[in-house]
Every structure is written in structure tokens, then in C-alpha cells.
Amino acid sequence: MSDRLVGLQDVSFSYGEGPTLTSVDLDVGAGDLIGVVGPSGAGKTTLLKLLSGAETPLAGSRTAVDGLRIGWVPQVETVNWYFPVTVDEVVLMGATAGGSKPWYTRAERRRTHDLLHDLGLGHLEGRHIRRLSGGQQQRVFVARALISEPDLIILDEPLSGVDVRTRQEVLDLLEILAGRGIAIVLTTHDLNGVAAHLPRIVCVNGRIVSDGSPLETMTTANMFETFGASMDVIMHESHPIVIDRHDPDRTIRLRELDRGSA
Amino acid sequence: MDLLEPFAYAFFRQGFLMAVLASGLCALVGTYVVLRGMSYIGHGLSHAVFGGAAAAFVMGVNFFLGAAIWGLVSALMINRVARRRSIGADAAIGVITTASFALGIAILSRAEGFTRSFEAALFGNVLGVDLIQLVTLAGITVAVVTVIGLYYRRFLFLTFDAEVAAVFGLRVAQIDALMAALLALAIIGSMQVLGVTLIAAALVTPPVIARLLTDRFGTMLIASTSIGMITGAVGLYLSYFLDIASGASVVLTQATVFVVAYVGSALAGRRKRLEGLAGAH
Numbered sequence: 155m156s157d158r159l160v161g162l163q164d165v166s167f168s169y170g171e172g173p174t175l176t177s178v179d180l181d182v183g184a185g186d187l188i189g190v191v192g193p194s195g196a197g198k199t200t201l202l203k204l205l206s207g208a209e210t211p212l213a214g215s216r217t218a219v220d221g222l223r224i225g226w227v228p229q230v231e232t233v234n235w236y237f238p239v240t241v242d243e244v245v246l247m248g249a250t251a252g253g254s255k256p257w258y259t260r261a262e263r264r265r266t267h268d269l270l271h272d273l274g275l276g277h278l279e280g281r282h283i284r285r286l287s288g289g290q291q292q293r294v295f296v297a298r299a300l301i302s303e304p305d306l307i308i309l310d311e312p313l314s315g316v317d318v319r320t321r322q323e324v325l326d327l328l329e330i331l332a333g334r335g336i337a338i339v340l341t342t343h344d345l346n347g348v349a350a351h352l353p354r355i356v357c358v359n360g361r362i363v364s365d366g367s368p369l370e371t372m373t374t375a376n377m378f379e380t381f382g383a384s385m386d387v388i389m390h391e392s393h394p395i396v397i398d399r400h401d402p403d404r405t406i407r408l409r410e411l412d413r414g415s416a
Numbered sequence: 417m418d419l420l421e422p423f424a425y426a427f428f429r430q431g432f433l434m435a436v437l438a439s440g441l442c443a444l445v446g447t448y449v450v451l452r453g454m455s456y457i458g459h460g461l462s463h464a465v466f467g468g469a470a471a472a473f474v475m476g477v478n479f480f481l482g483a484a485i486w487g488l489v490s491a492l493m494i495n496r497v498a499r500r501r502s503i504g505a506d507a508a509i510g511v512i513t514t515a516s517f518a519l520g521i522a523i524l525s526r527a528e529g530f531t532r533s534f535e536a537a538l539f540g541n542v543l544g545v546d547l548i549q550l551v552t553l554a555g556i557t558v559a560v561v562t563v564i565g566l567y568y569r570r571f572l573f574l575t576f577d578a579e580v581a582a583v584f585g586l587r588v589a590q591i592d593a594l595m596a597a598l599l600a601l602a603i604i605g606s607m608q609v610l611g612v613t614l615i616a617a618a619l620v621t622p623p624v625i626a627r628l629l630t631d632r633f634g635t636m637l638i639a640s641t642s643i644g645m646i647t648g649a650v651g652l653y654l655s656y657f658l659d660i661a662s663g664a665s666v667v668l669t670q671a672t673v674f675v676v677a678y679v680g681s682a683l684a685g686r687r688k689r690l691e692g693l694a695g696a697h
Contacts, residue, residue, distance in 0.1 A: 206583045207583075208579070208582055224584075226580050226583040226584065228577065228579075232577075233577070234576070234577075237575075237576055238451070238627060238630060238631050238632060238633050238635075238636045239572075239576060239631075240631065240632050240633075243572070243633055243634070244576075246569070247572065247573040247581075247584075250569045250570055250572075250581075250584065251581075251584045251585035251586050256565060256567070256568055257568070258569070280632075282632075302584060308583075
């Protein structure tokens, strides 16, 4: 890993009903491309918020290099798609902090135009955000993150609810950005997508279960410890592939549970 | 009938300016209120301000000062309580502002000689407008427009997505408080002409009409303010001939425009879909 941009040291956090995360150690360096996986409620989004500084650790510490610039790409489900805002207006939001002028400068407009052009959205500047495809919507928010010239981009579930083509587009784009030295951290439920595209996976379930390359982290034991579910891991072209294991005993247990509640 | 007759009276000219300014101001600030899904705050805060005004009257303090302090404190308290996710903004507004309104009524019911002003404060009365109120409203309008001009980008980001705005380095709590202060100021300035009970409509209706007309934030802000000013002028003008309360007249004018815009946009949407269908063949 290259020089550390931001790190969590022995961090614990809670929203009040039991610990959300315990004793987390995580370092993010320039050009890192990290996928955070784990079940719902495992603390993935909380981990992102702690990394970004949006939440403060209750125990342990967060260290970041001076002047660290962070771009955040929200989960599509949390975006108000009916808000009256066009593609260029969204991108320009990213240039709002950091002593920006009250009005949009010519340089900011040019940069917005160039960024949208680079991301294949050049013809959509004045379009309302709801009138875009899933992949285009993701790219608009990536453009908003990029306009702030970030050292680190954090993406919360960028692959949720998107089709296969969009997923590939998003992951390819993130690989390119990481290649330019921008650190990328994303959360996802798409185990095979991240195993194929990302060099580093962090498995989370209230703590960090494992942190390393897909080969190191995507093991049957780690998957069980992270998700509490039985999964088989097979290899395909040197990438691990996680497949759901059919468990007849589980089906029987669920039927019994069903009968019990009836 | 002389259509220019009302303008012969000084009180009407002052009231007319007041209505245009108050409606435009409410429509401008209301754009943020509507887009943040806090339409109820206008209703609540105007009632809360009434409590402050009543207390100021009884204590012999300047009406605007009492209302301003009370309104600001209420707005900040709402912001604070609404941040507790288990409570939510609507409930926070309900609790704080109705208590404040009730306090105002309680104070007034013990006081004497406030009946006429009481009615004016509730329903709006252009007859009660004096030059000081007009100058105060003009001052508030200049201040609010200036702050919105300076904070346009930050207000937009915060209104669109406050949580992400914080990650991008915006000081969300401070900007939130500033927005609350602008809202309180707009309500205080407009109270005399629009009335406590009708300010909420003046805050919400023009932005909603503007939203039907555009998908762009900047355009919506300008359209909403223009609609507010025009309906304020038309509403006040009609109130003279129809002999009804100024606030009610302005709000009814806005409601009429809303109906027209709603039907018009529905028809336009249908035509666009049909054109899309034809284009597909």
C-alpha cells in the first residue's frame, strides 16, 4: 500500500443499541481500491462515515493527512430524484465547499463540462437527474465527487439495484480513477463483482473479519464468519467466485419455524 | 368603476408594496422550505411568532423585536429537536410551535385592548400598515435576498442532501441555523399583511406552482419569487374591490394559479407522452 491518507486505529462506535463496530483498524492509501462487504446492519456504512469524518469514533482514533479531500457518492436509494436539479447543477455542488465564490465561476463551469464529457455525459448537462439511466446517474454523482479533486472517493452501495452492464461500467470507471491515484472505498453486497474487479476486500460484521486480496479474504471460513451463511468458494480464471450453498437442513429448520408460528 | 381608484389612497399604495414584498419574500424563502419537505414549518413558525408578538405587546416591548427573538428561538429549537431522528421534523414543529401559539393566546386572554391588532395579526390587514412596517419589510427583504445570493450554492447543496454536504466540508449546522433565521425573518416581516394563519400558504403555494413549471433549481427560485410578487399584487388589488382580508385574497389568488398550473402541466405531460408514443413509430 502507498502512503496512508486516512486510517482508523482501534476504533469502536455505537448508535446506542449495542456496538455497531468494535476495534476497527483500517488504513487507506492513495490509489487503493477497496470493497467493503458484509451483511445488512454489519456496520459498512458506519465504517464509511468514520473514514470520512462524518461520524466521530467513540473509542480509538481517526488520523488523516492534512487537507484530505473526500468525495462521497451516495446510495441511489437515498437520492431525492424528484428534486428540481439538473446534471450540471449536481456536479457543481461538489465545488461548493472550500471558499468557493457565491456564483459559479467560468473555470468551474468549464471543469464541469470537461468532467461530464470525460464520463460520457457531455450531452446531458441540462437534463434533470431523474431522466437518466442507472449508470448515468451513478456517473453524475462520481463527477460531483471528482470536481472537488478528491484524494479519496467513498461510494455507498454503488452497485445496489443496478443492472449487469451498469455494474461493469461503474467498476471499470473506479479502476481507472484508482489508476490515477485516487483512493476508492465502496460498500457492496455484490461479492463476485468486487472479487473480479477490486484488489482489496474488507469483510465486516461488527468488526473487521478479514482485510486483504480477494484470494486471501474470500474463503469459505471468512464468508461464514462474515455473513453467518454457508457459501462455497470456487476459482475461475484466478478469481474466487462465491456461490450459495444449498443446505437441506436449513430448509427443514425454516419449515419447522413456519409451522411453529402458524 | 375606476380601476385605478385604489391607488389614489396612500394606505393602499403602501399596502400594495407591502403585499408584493411579503409575497415575494415568502415565495423565495418558501422554495427551500418546500424542497426540504418542511412545508409544515411555515404553518408552525408563523403561529410560534404570534406567541412572541403577544408577549411583546403585553410587556410593552417593540412588536418586531419580540416576534423576531421568539421566532428565531423557535426556529432554532425546531432544528435542534428535528435532528433527533426518532422524533422527526413534523412532530418537532407540532410540539414547539403549538405550545408557543398557546402561550400567545394565554397571554392575550389576560390582556386588554388587543382585539383589533389580534385579528389583523391572525388574518392580515392592509389597513394597519404604516411606513415603519413597510421600511422594516423592505429591509428584511434586502437582507434575505443578499444572504440567499451569497449562500445560494451552499443552501442548494444542503437542501438537496445535507448529510453529503457535511462530508464535502460544508458547515451544515451553521447553514441550517441561517436558513431558519431567514425563515423567521420572512414570517415576521409578512405577518401584518398576510396574517399568521395564511403565511404558510404564501410560503408553500408559489414554490409548488414553480416546481410544476421547471426541473431546474435556479429557475424555480426565480419563478417562485416572481409568482409570489405577482399574486401578491393581484391578490391585494382584488381584496379592495371584493372587500375581503388582504391575506385571504392573496392566498386565494395563489390557489387559483396553482389549479391552472396543475391542470396545464398535467395536460402538457399527457401531450408529451403522446408525442413520445408517436415518435416511437
